[in-house]
Amino acid sequence: xxxxxxxLIANTLNGHKSWPVAWRKAEPRPAYDAIIxxxxxxxxxxxxxxxxxxxLTNVAVLEKGWLASGxxxxxxxxxxxxxMLPGNTxxxxxxxxxxxxxxxxxNFNAMVSQRGVINLAHTPAQLDAYARRGNAMRLAGVDxxxxxxxxxxxxxxxxxxxxxARFPVLGGICQPRGGTVRHDAVAWxxxxxxxxxxxxIIENCAVTGFTFDGDRVSGVETTRGAIAAKKVGVAxxxxxxxxxxxxxxxxxxxxxxxxxxxxxEGLKPFLDTVVxxxxxxxxxxxxxxxxxxxxxxxxxxxxxxxxxxxxxxxDVAATACAMFPSLSRLRLLRSWGGIMDMSMDGSPIIDxxxxxxxxxxxxxxxxxxxxxxxxxWCFAHTIAKDEPHPLNAAFSLDRFRTGAxxxxxxxxxxxxxx
Amino acid sequence: xxxxxPVCGPRSVSEFTYEGDATVTRPALDADADAWFxxxxxxxxxxxxxxxxxxxxxxxxxxxxVERDTGTHAITGASLVSPHEASE
Numbered sequence: 001x002x003x004x005x006x007x008l009i010a011n012t013l014n015g016h017k018s019w020p021v022a023w024r025k026a027e028p029r030p031a032y033d034a035i036i037x038x039x040x041x042x043x044x045x046x047x048x049x050x051x052x053x054x055x056l057t058n059v060a061v062l063e064k065g066w067l068a069s070g071x072x073x074x075x076x077x078x079x080x081x082x083x084m085l086p087g088n089t090x091x092x093x094x095x096x097x098x099x100x101x102x103x104x105x106x107n108f109n110a111m112v113s114q115r116g117v118i119n120l121a122h123t124p125a126q127l128d129a130y131a132r133r134g135n136a137m138r139l140a141g142v143d144x145x146x147x148x149x150x151x152x153x154x155x156x157x158x159x160x161x162x163x164x165a166r167f168p169v170l171g172g173i174c175q176p177r178g179g180t181v182r183h184d185a186v187a188w189x190x191x192x193x194x195x196x197x198x199x200x201i202i203e204n205c206a207v208t209g210f211t212f213d214g215d216r217v218s219g220v221e222t223t224r225g226a227i228a229a230k231k232v233g234v235a236x237x238x239x240x241x242x243x244x245x246x247x248x249x250x251x252x253x254x255x256x257x258x259x260x261x262x263x264x265e266g267l268k269p270f271l272d273t274v275v276x277x278x279x280x281x282x283x284x285x286x287x288x289x290x291x292x293x294x295x296x297x298x299x300x301x302x303x304x305x306x307x308x309x310x311x312x313x314x315d316v317a318a319t320a321c322a323m324f325p326s327l328s329r330l331r332l333l334r335s336w337g338g339i340m341d342m343s344m345d346g347s348p349i350i351d352x353x354x355x356x357x358x359x360x361x362x363x364x365x366x367x368x369x370x371x372x373x374x375x376x377w378c379f380a381h382t383i384a385k386d387e388p389h390p391l392n393a394a395f396s397l398d399r400f401r402t403g404a405x406x407x408x409x410x411x412x413x414x415x416x417x418x
Numbered sequence: 419x420x421x422x423x424p425v426c427g428p429r430s431v432s433e434f435t436y437e438g439d440a441t442v443t444r445p446a447l448d449a450d451a452d453a454w455f456x457x458x459x460x461x462x463x464x465x466x467x468x469x470x471x472x473x474x475x476x477x478x479x480x481x482x483x484v485e486r487d488t489g490t491h492a493i494t495g496a497s498l499v500s501p502h503e504a505s506e
Binding site: 239241242250251252253254255256300301302303304305309311344400401413414416 | 419430438451456458465468
């Protein structure tokens with residue numbers, strides 16, 4: 001069924017008793033043309049674009065838990081494309097363009113809200129760097145505008161713009177087309193759209209091994225039996241090292257780290273844009289339910305635990321209060337952790353691997369959510385054509401060996417700093 | 419998470435700076451590019467027991483080798499790294 005005003009009215013009059021299921025509970029078949037390991041945002045998007053853009057519909061998505069139980073449901077829902085390096089700018093801008101039409105494309109309301117993303121500057125040097133970044137973005141066709149303090153006061157009334165602030169704010173840069181998206185709806189929308197094109201979404205099916213014919217991949221072994229496949233794409237975020245070890249890749253340029261995020265109790269409308277702190281690390285927005293959604297740094301040590309420690313909670317809360325003193329008595333409703341696949345240069349990997357037929361999508365660091373549509377789109381192209389699209393050509397697996405790094409932050413091979 | 423510093427006793431993780439996988443050793447200066455690539459970029463990144471280095475920056479400033487489970491954060495051992503080993 002296509003969702004529309006008439007289907008909504010018909011089902012309302014019917015007491016909402018006849019909505020069809022959004023996607024089938026597929027059973028694994030013995031063989032597929034392509035298997036995507038990982039039923040999160042990137043995996044589901046990849047399956048959708050394989051079917052939609054490349055006509056490859058004999059595809060299965062294997063998810064070890066339930067659909068979208070990982071980072072696609074654990075992020076702070078921010079989208080933006082304010083990057084400076086050419087290898088990143090065009091990719092993330094393509095992602096933002098896909099976000100802009102996603103709800104219509106999927107026939108599913110992803111609640112894409114282009115409310116703007118503002119980065120604050122606290123020193124003249126930082127403001128200069130933002131001007132440079134903004135110019136680089138505008139030269140690449142991305143939107144950016146510099147904001148002075150008066151404009152910040154108008155757009156973000158709760159922000160402490162006084163000279164007595166812990167880190168006085170001098171200005172900022174805004175990407176007006178950035179914003180937020182309902183993250184669960186992204187997973188559900190891609191799952192439903194992929195299912196309608198014939199993709200099998202198989203939950204509770206953990207991959208336990210890979211099978212090879214010589215060097216070429218021939219399928220996977222799972223907790224629900226062996227499944228043959230001509231091509232296998234791995235998009236498992238924080239579990240990348242563990243899954244790829246099953247395929248014989250003992251070491252990768254990735255460390256898994258825990259990143260915490262937070263939701264406060266509900267407030268009346270307080271913040272209608274996304275704001276990031278420039279003298280530390282914090283990004284904050286307000287959800288439609290009224291809760292403030294925010295996050296900061298990763299905890300900073302290898303972790304697969306999906307929960308973090310209290311020092312980071314304190315640090316993030318202190319940063320939020322430094323920006324918005326009026327939040328000091330606000331209570332937290334929830335905090336949680338997601339496992340980030342932190343790469344060695346802070347940029348992702350979408351590439352073939354040395355084993356023919358095996359493809360890797362990983363290394364998303366903090367930035368996986370906003371990349372979801374373009375990541376799926378580029379990974380589908382890489383799998384279908386057996387070569388990267390120009391948009392993801394810079395995200396190669398061997399760039400760490402060749403030296404063609406994409407280090408947006410300039411932090412070097414220290415994953416906890418990206 | 420508290421790290422049992424061999425010098426200071428159990429201390430909050432916030433006093434320490436993480437220095438990563440302790441099993442990685444620096445190659446000889448004249449080693450080939452592959453050896454440097456492996457040491458600088460490639461990590462096992464296991465889920466489970468992990469041997470790692472922590473620098474007690476907010477305490478005795480020792481470098482400590484900690485045995486920790488990355489799936490549970492449980493710490494099973496911590497020992498001082500000798501000055502000779504730390505400089506390698």
